[in-house]
Amino acid sequence: MxxxxxxxxxxxxxxxxxxxxxxxxxxxxxxxxxxHDTMTGLVNHVHAKEMIAEVLAGNPNREFALVIFDLDHFKQANDNYGHYFGDQVLKHVAEKLNKSVRSTDISARIGGDEFLIFIEYDNNLEMIIDRIFHSLTGQFQNFKISLSMGIAETNVCGRDYAHLFCCADKALYVVKNSGRGRYCTYDNSMQEQF
CATH class of the missing domain: 1.20.5 (Single alpha-helices involved in coiled-coils or other helix-helix interfaces)
Structure with missing residues (x-):
């Protein structure tokens, strides 16, 4: 009782x-x-950087690639259809990105219409990138989603996050200056262009 x-x-x-x-x-x-990014639910840039640095430090014998991409003519979509529409495009891309990467990959929104993917690979990097690239492009309502991607590999750019990011950014710059809508992998000849 x-x-x-x-x-x-x-x-x-x-x-x-x-x-x-x-x-x-x-x-x-x-x-x-x-x-995490509040709009897309993806990891934010600060946390992605921490996660990537941890993965790189803990896996010295594995190969990785850092991919930076942005949406071609995204500002035009915002200007023509409004910021709400632009936000919907970003959410749509984030959903497709989540579906196209593996559970071991890291995907993040790093700001505006820029995203990041961190991928472990063996000899199949181009196949992985091609699959992701094509899964993200296409039509969203009145807007044709097109991407420009810059890729940096650890076997070329080393294992320092800041340097990997810089290399991927240079490759992205090359893509944007040569017509957009494709991807490019950093090589050492690009160093001389900047």
Whole structure:
């Protein structure tokens, strides 16, 4: 038989458990907001950088590629159809990106209409890139989604995140200056162009 004191004690314990659960849930939500892009749900650039640095440090004998891409003529879509439409395009691309990468890959929105993918590969990098590239391009309502991608491989650019990012960015610059709508892998001859 429970007394009134027992019931009050039990109710107090349950209340504290609920409070602890709510507090943990709030902390988890804050951590997610700090590490993910609020619009697309993808990892944000800061967290992607941390994750990639950790993967590179822990896997010195594996080959990786860092891919940076942006949407061709995205500003035009925003100007013609409005920012709400532009946001819908970004969400659509993020959904397709999530479906086209493997669970071991890292995908992130790094700002505006720029995205990042970090891929481990053996000898099949071009096949992986080609599959991702073609899965992301296509029509979204009135807007034709076209991408420009720059790729940096660890076997060419090393294992430092900042240098990999710089190499991928240079390859992206080459693509954008030569017509867009394709991808390009960094090679050392590009260093002389900048």
């Amino acid at each position: 429970w007394t009134t004191d027992d019931t009050e004690t039990f109710t107090g314990v349950i209340g504290k458990i609920v409070d602890i659960h709510d507090e943990r849930q709030k902390v988890s939500e804050l951590e997610h907001k700090a590490t």
